[in-house]
Amino acid sequence: MLRLDGVTVSFGGVRALDAVDLEVADHETVCVLGPSGSGKSTLLRVVAGLQQPDAGRVWLAGWDRTHVPPHKRGVGLMFQDHQLFPQRDVEGNVAFGLRMRHAARAESAERVTELLEMVGLPSAHRRAVATLSGGEQQRVALARALAPQPDLLMLDEPLGQLDRVLRERLVVELRALFDRLGSTVLAVTHDQGEAFVLADRVVVMNEGRIAQAGTPLEVWQKPASEFVARFLGFDNIVEATVHGDSADTPWGKIPVPEGTQAGPCKLLVRPTGLRTTSVEDGLPCTVEARTFRGGDAAAVTLLLQPRHGPRLEASCALREAPEAGTSIGVAFDEKEVVRIST
Amino acid sequence: MVVPVVFFGVLFAYPVTAIVGRGLRTPGQWHLGRAGQVLTDPDVLDVLWFTVWQAAASTVCTLAIALPGAYVFARFDFPGKQLLRAVVTVPFVLPTVVVGSAFLALLGRGGALDEWFGVRLDTSVWAILLAHVFINYAVVVRTVGGLWSQLDPRQEEAARVLGAGRLAAWARVTLPALAPSIAAAGLIVFLFTFTSFGVIQVLGGPRFATLEVEVYRQTAALLDLPTAAVLTLLQFAAVTVLLAAHARTVRKRRASLSMVPAAQTARRPQSGGQWALLAGVLGVVALLILVPLGILVERSLDSPHGYGLQHFRALGSADSSGTFTVAPAAAIGNSLAYAAVATLIALFVGGLAAAALTVRGAGRVTERLVRGFDSMLMLPLGTSAVTVGFGFLIALDEPPLDLRATWIIVPLAQSLVGIPFVVRTMLPVLRAVDVRLREAAAVLGASPFRAWREVDLPLVRRAVLVAAGFAFAVSLGEFGATVFIARPDAPTLPVAVARFLGRAGEVNYGQAMAMSTILMLVCTCTLLALERIRTDSSGEF
Numbered sequence: 072m073l074r075l076d077g078v079t080v081s082f083g084g085v086r087a088l089d090a091v092d093l094e095v096a097d098h099e100t101v102c103v104l105g106p107s108g109s110g111k112s113t114l115l116r117v118v119a120g121l122q123q124p125d126a127g128r129v130w131l132a133g134w135d136r137t138h139v140p141p142h143k144r145g146v147g148l149m150f151q152d153h154q155l156f157p158q159r160d161v162e163g164n165v166a167f168g169l170r171m172r173h174a175a176r177a178e179s180a181e182r183v184t185e186l187l188e189m190v191g192l193p194s195a196h197r198r199a200v201a202t203l204s205g206g207e208q209q210r211v212a213l214a215r216a217l218a219p220q221p222d223l224l225m226l227d228e229p230l231g232q233l234d235r236v237l238r239e240r241l242v243v244e245l246r247a248l249f250d251r252l253g254s255t256v257l258a259v260t261h262d263q264g265e266a267f268v269l270a271d272r273v274v275v276m277n278e279g280r281i282a283q284a285g286t287p288l289e290v291w292q293k294p295a296s297e298f299v300a301r302f303l304g305f306d307n308i309v310e311a312t313v314h315g316d317s318a319d320t321p322w323g324k325i326p327v328p329e330g331t332q333a334g335p336c337k338l339l340v341r342p343t344g345l346r347t348t349s350v351e352d353g354l355p356c357t358v359e360a361r362t363f364r365g366g367d368a369a370a371v372t373l374l375l376q377p378r379h380g381p382r383l384e385a386s387c388a389l390r391e392a393p394e395a396g397t398s399i400g401v402a403f404d405e406k407e408v409v410r411i412s413t
Numbered sequence: 414m415v416v417p418v419v420f421f422g423v424l425f426a427y428p429v430t431a432i433v434g435r436g437l438r439t440p441g442q443w444h445l446g447r448a449g450q451v452l453t454d455p456d457v458l459d460v461l462w463f464t465v466w467q468a469a470a471s472t473v474c475t476l477a478i479a480l481p482g483a484y485v486f487a488r489f490d491f492p493g494k495q496l497l498r499a500v501v502t503v504p505f506v507l508p509t510v511v512v513g514s515a516f517l518a519l520l521g522r523g524g525a526l527d528e529w530f531g532v533r534l535d536t537s538v539w540a541i542l543l544a545h546v547f548i549n550y551a552v553v554v555r556t557v558g559g560l561w562s563q564l565d566p567r568q569e570e571a572a573r574v575l576g577a578g579r580l581a582a583w584a585r586v587t588l589p590a591l592a593p594s595i596a597a598a599g600l601i602v603f604l605f606t607f608t609s610f611g612v613i614q615v616l617g618g619p620r621f622a623t624l625e626v627e628v629y630r631q632t633a634a635l636l637d638l639p640t641a642a643v644l645t646l647l648q649f650a651a652v653t654v655l656l657a658a659h660a661r662t663v664r665k666r667r668a669s670l671s672m673v674p675a676a677q678t679a680r681r682p683q684s685g686g687q688w689a690l691l692a693g694v695l696g697v698v699a700l701l702i703l704v705p706l707g708i709l710v711e712r713s714l715d716s717p718h719g720y721g722l723q724h725f726r727a728l729g730s731a732d733s734s735g736t737f738t739v740a741p742a743a744a745i746g747n748s749l750a751y752a753a754v755a756t757l758i759a760l761f762v763g764g765l766a767a768a769a770l771t772v773r774g775a776g777r778v779t780e781r782l783v784r785g786f787d788s789m790l791m792l793p794l795g796t797s798a799v800t801v802g803f804g805f806l807i808a809l810d811e812p813p814l815d816l817r818a819t820w821i822i823v824p825l826a827q828s829l830v831g832i833p834f835v836v837r838t839m840l841p842v843l844r845a846v847d848v849r850l851r852e853a854a855a856v857l858g859a860s861p862f863r864a865w866r867e868v869d870l871p872l873v874r875r876a877v878l879v880a881a882g883f884a885f886a887v888s889l890g891e892f893g894a895t896v897f898i899a900r901p902d903a904p905t906l907p908v909a910v911a912r913f914l915g916r917a918g919e920v921n922y923g924q925a926m927a928m929s930t931i932l933m934l935v936c937t938c939t940l941l942a943l944e945r946i947r948t949d950s951s952g953e954f
Contacts, residue, residue, distance in 0.1 A: 119852075119856050120855075120856075121852050121855065121856070140855070140860075140861075141852070141855040141856050142854075142855045142856070142857075142858045142859050142860050142861075142863075142864075143858075144856075145858075146856065147856065147857075148852075148853070148856040150849055150852075150853055152849075154847065154849045154850050154852075154853040156850060156853070156854075156867075156868060157872070158871040158872060159871075167854070167857050167859075167867070168857035168858055171854075171857055171858035171859050171863065172858055215857070216857075219857065219858060
């Protein structure tokens with residue numbers, strides 16, 4: 072459906088996008104994930120035609136659309152802060168795209184009703200957009216973007232401004248909706264949880280380049296670089312040298328999964344890959360802090376200062392968690408140790 | 414941008430240069446020595462000194478009296494606020510001649526104060542200052558109050574929480590945010606009072622004259638064009654400096670402030686102190702604004718045979734004394750028609766100018782150019798209307814631009830003062846339209862033109878109506894230029910008022926007051942209609 076070839080955009084010497092190649096297949100949902108300033112929003116603006124690339128091409132459904140103005144591209148874009156038209160009511164907003172396509176009035180009214188029902192706002196037709204809550208505006212913006220049945224739907228931080236509970240519910244609803252409609256979706260977000268739930272495929276961006284692309288599971292299991300790993304929230308990363316089934320690290324020798332490529336590299340140890348032991352049996356550490364995270368597993372994050380080597384983050388269940396200030400030992404679980412290519 | 418520039422070139426720059434040239438040039442030779450001569454004349458220096466100090470004094474008085482008003486209008490909600498805001502603005506759009514006559518009726522010989530207390534102020538500077546405050550009260554209330562009402566009160570609350578007292582919070586947080594707009598309002602008031610004409614003409618007597626009055630005297634009474642030309646240039650230079658200063662302060666105001674819709678910040682007064690402040694401001698408004706307007710109405714109804722509508726009735730018939738060749742009531746029709754046409758012209762030219770100014774400069778040069786253009790649009794407000802009117806007469810009277818005999822010349826001149834208002838009203842709104850709204854429309858399939866029609870136009874429509882109303886009211890009251898170019902058989906309301914005032918006799922005086930009352934009513938109605946339309950009171954002046 073969508074293909075970008077070497078798209079480059081610079082703003083005053085800064086590369087917002089640097090030779091980006093990206094493909095989105097029909098009925099696929101792709102999430103672009105990255106910190107702010109990584110070029111995600113620029114990417115959407117290029118696809119929508121709101122930003123001309125300095126170099127590269129944009130293909131939509133097999134056609135080169137690089138120089139087609141936005142109103143002729145047939146893509147939908149849901150803006151970060153919704154950008155609902157303040158002077159129109161809900162129906163006027165949702166019907167806007169249909170009117171631009173000269174849809175018959177009756178047909179358009181029917182479609183608006185159908186969409187408002189779908190996004191869970193039946194009979195909101197006449198409400199002024201200023202009276203809507205953030206979550207409702209969000210739904211109207213989605214209905215407005217969906218109304219003209221765009222070939223490609225793009226979402227810019229779709230759930231950015233909503234509170235956590237609403238966000239977690241809506242992201243599941245969105246996923247179900249896109250599955251049902253068979254939409255092709257390109258979304259950008261800085262929230263990995265959102266991306267992992269929503270996407271068939273995740274693209275991690277950093278400083279205008281694609282750092283990694285793959286299914287959520289692949290990206291989570293095998294981060295392609297230290298940047299990706301840290302962005303996903305993993306901080307136990309050290310220089311290491313792999314020999315066979317173990318590796319030399321500042322923490323001492325730790326086991327690695329079978330078949331790990333030998334040689335110098337970086338190693339990631341997931342917080343769940345650390346078990347607490349007696350001081351004698353493992354790497355001796357002092358517990359610097361413990362943070363209760365809540366959640367289904369009642370997890371606790373421990374910040375450990377090993378006798379040698381950088382600090383470690385470990386995750387354990389509440390009832391096993393040692394108090395801050397105590398001395399413990401930790402052992403490494405080889406299944407949760409990952410070699411990072413560079 | 415081309416249309417407004419050509420418009421201003423032909424209808425403003427050309428006439429003004431023509432009249433200056435007429436004064437300072439005999440064919441083939443400039444007489445610049447004349448300038449030195451005029452500028453060292455002690456009489457002229459006196460005029461210049463008076464012009465400056467009365468403007469400064471008027472500005473200080475206006476700010477002192479109107480700032481509490483700005484606060485009250487910005488932060489309090491009370492019944493009749495809209496009506497009051499319209500009423501307060503009436504003096505600003507009233508022709509200065511009418512203002513002068515209202516104050517004459519109040520403070521002058523045989524005026525209300527004279528009758529009741531034996532006090533006369535008409536030949537003192539106090540009358541002039543009061544009249545100036547009367548006219549410019551609205552400038553401060555609207556400019557400063559408009560911004561004040563949108564300042565987020567939470568900023569001040571944040572300062573309070575951080576340990577600042579009520580006064581300290583105001584002085585450290587609110588005042589700095591308001592300072593540029595107070596400065597801008599002060600400069601505008603200074604500009605208006607610096608070029609004051611009608612008020613001084615009526616109230617100043619022989620003792621007081623501003624540059625503008627002196628220009629008029631030299632031009633119309635003494636026919637000393639060279640002196641008038643030098644004085645015009647002097648005023649022009651001063652005005653240019655003032656406008657440059659104004660542009661600077663306005664630009665500073667763009668610095669980002671935390672803004673919220675005005676409706677969220679206004680509430681009912683709560684403490685006794687707040688009620689007292691509200692009462693105080695209402696009292697000032699009543700004394701300063703309602704009383705002079707009321708006196709005007711009272712005098713229009715007063716006649717030797719008790720109160721009645723004689724003067725109004727008399728307006729309907731062509732009079733015997735030969736002041737007019739048509740019934741004075743026809744002036745009402747003329748005025749309305751001229752003002753309507755002037756409004757259309759001002760909307761067209763001003764709208765184009767505002768659109769041109771919205772386009773953000775791509776480079777430094779463009780930006781400079783746009784800024785210069787922005788200031789240029791304000792020039793007619795500060796330039797001697799007398800000069801413009803007289804310039805029209807001598808510059809636009811030969812082919813290819815022989816406008817003198819056509820009626821269109823009057824609305825054209827009037828639109829010159831309307832355009833700055835149109836630009837000032839529409840500019841902030843146009844600038845505030847979020848680019849991404851247009852983008853949202855584009856992505857949904859709207860072509861650029863369609864997006865403009867569907868997004869910009871509805872948002873701007875309100876501003877267009879407001880701008881039209883202001884242009885209409887200002888055109889209606891324009892006097893300095895119209896008095897030169899209106900044909901004797903088609904006078905406008907202000908011109909008719911002035912003619913009545915210029916003739917002795919109870920009857921003429923009464924009819925002048927009746928005319929002024931009608932004019933005042935028309936202006937009030939226009940402004941009231943505007944208050945209905947206007948939901949955000951953030952005009953930029």
